[in-house]
Amino acid sequence: MSTGLEALIPVVNRLQDLVFNTIGSDTLDLPQVVVVGSQSSGKTSVLENIVGRDFLPRGSGIVTRRPLILQLINVDAPPAETNPTSTDSPAVGSEWGEFLHLPGRKFYDFSDINREIQNETLRLAGNNKGISRQPINLKIFSPHVVSLTLVDLPGLTKIPIGDQPTDIERQTRSLILEYIAKPNSIILAVSPANVDIVNSESLKLARQVDPDGKRTVGVLTKLDLMDHGTHALDILSGRVYPLKLGFIALVNRSQQDIQTNLPLKDALRHEQEYFDNHSAYRNISHRCGTLYLTKTLNTLLMNHIRDKLPDIKARLNTLMGQTEQELASYGETTFIGKENRGSLILQLMTKFATSFIASIDGTSSDISVKELCGGARIYYIYNDVYGTALSQIDPTADLSTRDIRTAIRNSTGPRASLFVPELAFDLLVRPQITLLAQPSQRCVELVYEELMKVCHNCGTRELSRYPRLQAKLIEVVSELLRERLGPTSAYVESLIAINQAYVNTNHPSFVGAATAMTSVLQDRQSRELDASQHIKSLRLDEEQSDISSNQSDLQNTSTATGETQTHSRSRSSADSAISDIPTGPSSNGVTSGPGGNKDSFLNYFFGKEDRNLGMNGVISRSDKSRSLQVNSFSSTINEETPGVNGFSKSTDDENLSDREYLETELIRRLITSYFNIVREMIQDQVPKAVMHLLVNFSKESIQNRLVAELYKESLFDELLHEDDNLAEDRAKCAQRLETYRQAAKIVSEVI
Template sequence: MDDLIPLVNKLQDVFNSIGNDQIDLPQIVVVGSQSSGKSSVLENLVARDFLPRGSGIVTRRPLILQLVNVPEGEEEYGEFLHHPGKKFTDFSEIRKGIEEDTARIAGGNKGISRDPINLKVYSPHVVNLTLVDLPGLTKIPVGDQPTDIERQTKDLILHYISKPNSVILAVSPANVDIVNSESLKLAKEVDPEGRRTIGILTKLDLMDAGTNALDILTGRVYHLKLGFIGVVNRSQQDIITSKPITVSLNQERVFFQGHSAYKHISSRCGTTYLAKQLNHILLSHIRERLPDIKAKLNSLIGQTRQELQSFGEPPMEGIEHRGSLVLRLLTRYSADFNSAVDGTSPTITTRELCGGARIYYIFNSIFGAALDSIDPCADLSSQDIRTAIRNSTGPRPSLFVPEMAFDLLVKPQISRLEPPSVRCVELAYEELMKICNGVASRELQKYPKLYARVIEVVSTLLRERLDPTAAYVQSLISIQQAYINTNHPDFIHEVQSGPPSSSISSSTSRVNHGRSDGADARRRKRLGGSRGRQDHEGEGTTSAASASRHTKSADPAAGIGSTVSGAKEGGGESNFMDYFFGSGKSERFSTQSTIPPQATYAGSGIPGSGKDAPAGFLTPPTLAQTHLGGSESAAHVSGAGPLRFGDPMATAMMTEREEMETQLIRSLIGTYFGIVRKNIQDMVPKVVMHLLVDHVKEGLQTRLVASLYRESVFEELLQEDESITAERQRCQSMMEVYNRAFQIISEAV
């Protein structure tokens, strides 16, 4: 039992030597407000005057005081941990040393610090104890004290007394009502049942005449399991006159034995009884907590060993060892990179998508949504479509919607697929860069230069593959624009439900043939021959019937064969494709497509031009006469007003035929764009995987070895991070401390 306190002191020395307080060692923590007499209590226990004194807050750093009992006749001295091996036999020098070290750490502005001062006192007049003296509780900052001095002091005290292995020595002056004791109030916060709190009542000799603290000392006012002990300290006058503490202790004993209220409990009062009681309490507390301390040490040893292993061993000397290490690190990095892409890494997170799963998400969600959001006819107005149709026919009227107009309109729309496709490549590249920076093992990160070079090599490889991949994706768009395949099976299926596009071409030739037959019939009619009229009717009917047999209407489901209102003949509505191909409608087109002779340039001298108009003006036909579907007579043209040169399509209303043509073109564009979009959505991920992802995976290790496996750079690359070296040394020191502490406990128990 007597060896337990020295055992704890040894443990405390071991841990204090490295500034570690992870082990909660049993100790007595002294708490009290300023001027409560706690410093005098400590000096009485040591029987020496060694603590700083003065006005305001004097104790500004925790003082860990170890009292070591030595045999009678041996030298009495003190020793600071920060001055190892130096003995202070003059206790006034100890006081000076405490003041100097306090000012060095806490400064000279009366502020406090958590950094403790460790003092060990060897004396035959002390019992084995470990005490912690803390700054006194204060309410109002004085002088140049910090404005939050109360909070700082309270936080520091709570830091010590909150530890389960601490015994709280709550010092309260007897001449102040116990209910106002700040020390007991703080102790109750962390020890509400009073199991590890011992109360000290000071200044019993200063109580008013006729009063006493007997009820408090006997536990009838405030219950503590360890009870209350009353002491009488030296007065301020005694301190000023340097009255010996031994004399004061004799006066204290006389006071209790002669006081009418305390004489029957005098054996349980005074500093001598306090020292013995504290020694007994601390021994019991150490014996009770020692198994937990041993278990805690075992746990710390295991944790520190694992941490030390995580830093690995320093690189061995010799080219062969260094080369083997570099090759192993490069191989592991390549394997970790590929595992992260393939989704086979053992460190896969469950918080977010990463690696290959993120690339899949880019392909199917981000890229797919971007393509789906593109409007096939965005920024393509009906006026643009009509103008394209007119421009593609040149000076000739057109019977059918020209294919050149479709090509002209659909190519710019296809180009809208390029930005999201290129962005898909960039997003995949960025994700690979994240993988590049995130898969390095902790062992590789120990060598910052090697780690930086690995990242540089992989980043360079990724950048080398970025541009070719993006260029290939751009070429996919150019390929789609280069050849507009209207003979694509999916496109034909959408546009018509009959034979492929050759049927449409065949139908077109037959309808054109019907148109020329109709023109011959009109010439014969002008000659007045009734036979010519009959021939015209017969041939036109035969031609139209032939076109009808070889041409099918558009598929209604495709959205382009819908019935267009207003396209009537004889009061009946007609399907758009029938309007072009079926039921002899071509005869109607051919007979109404003549250009009025009145539409001549003014002042040209051409017969039939009418009155001369100013130069630069055109006397145009009406809109209906310039269109194939018009039916206005030439007489209306002669009365039409002049129209300035410019875009005659800008203000003209669309005819019924133009509306149908525009609708058809828009539907065809949407259908063809959908086919191209589907192809691009399928091809771009394949290109990215082949040219970027797989290429990097397959060539990564080869590139790393070729770039970094060189004997001339081994020494430079394998320079360990200084922080890693320091952490390894710290862990090694901690392992030595824990092992030594465990050995001390094992030998004592």
């Protein structure tokens, strides 16, 4: 087991190969050097100088359109006789490249590596100069390289050219940030020296993710192209743009050198001569050039890996734990023995039934915090939805005064009645009870819909492995709920019919005729008092008007005096009219007697004799005329001011006699009283019926129904058929877990 720093980079390379071979992405955030630079910054030449071979595609526009993960692996040069036979020289045969997508194939000719990179780029990124996030993994084995892991990214561009996407700049920046934002990456920011450093796009991006410059290495290229008399010593010394890891100066091959195929070995020699002989750089030439950059990156990467290995191990442990939990949720194996199928189905049925009951009882572990559901929703339906609907019903809204008067007349037959017929009340109150039927049935439907919703949400992750079984469970429970809906609705309907069948006027809460009539009389007295006060108010207004008129017209004394006399006569007439207005119950046609006004009037309406009444209970003309006077005075008030409990004369009341008006008001109040009794009882009984016949019955029967319908050996194979996508997900999850275990084993070799 190697423990030296030189073994760290190969370990990371093994981890990288393992992760990309199985998972396809770097989920471990492995340490690597990410090369960033704008187009024409010399980024490609820097990488080729490090490798010492021409192998990267060149051209105009974006050439690098997929990330290239480049692993440099130092190997011993083999003896000449063991080199593979090829047209390449033995020196070339000692170096080769391998692509991760072409396992087992070695490329000894680096021009073939160049073509394969282009072909693989076209395969995923297409021909339109667009970019792809899927990386190309390339290993180069050579005795002339130091062990490094580099990531070459597309060059930064500003303006799309040709058939490039219009958002090419956004795509490129997003891809670069995805790589350099990883805290385990070392950023190699390449900038041309012949452009002002403050305009460097690579340094600008690096600062976004590494504001302190702790993991950024600056590379200055094209120093030989700077204007004569200028140099980059201030930048290289860190006085212009400070970086903890500093700047390194390079001189790449010129375009002419590339076109004439100048060997890289000669180019590196010319580079070193340039720094040794330059007046500004000769003192720091030992810290310039490609060889220094390569050694520096190797040392930085090894130290970085050493520092990050504990974090990598901790992340591996976390990923293994998460993946094990995910795999457990899929189920450990797809094979189930025949002897275990029945017990598995019973177990899943029990979990489904338990989940259904727990959702209703409010004991489920997966309680929603976004909306009411299950038992809480049912409670809301009973108390808020159903209760509000019942309370908003007006028991006499569809009964006009004309309807009530007609019912009273029809109930008396061919003769006049001595009192209000009870049959009229009975005939009118029964149809009003049916107003409770529609909201009651809607309450049943809402509870049924909520139970269906609970049924469809009872699936567990384990049950989702078997979609056919889950569908059958839902189907059986849905059928059970549909069966119970009919009897529940029928029972609620019968509750309404029961209350229509017998009108119990002896109910303790029923207001009764005497109390209702007293209320009617009190309301009438209140309205008459309001009318009297209104007349008095008008008289006071007239007096005030007269006083104002007298004060303003003192010059016409005789005329004013005549007007005053006229007004006095008017007031006398008004006082006379007011004195004729009955203020007590006698205004209803009842003559006050020794027994009291209230008793005599009630006796009249409910058939008891009263000696103070005229023959056959006919109201005297004088009483009737006084009543009409009251109606004329109070008509304007009655149109705008409702009486107590909302009762007042409507336009239908204008042609009613006092007796008819009082009779209709009496019937209306009796209907309201009895309707409220029935409404209160229905509001109490319907939820109880729904709970007993639908909710509780379903809870108690669900387990037995599932077993009776589905626990059949002939159905086992069909019910336990796994979802194909889930089986594929389980296989991928198991593969990830095995990958992380192998990665942990590799890391343990150096820790």
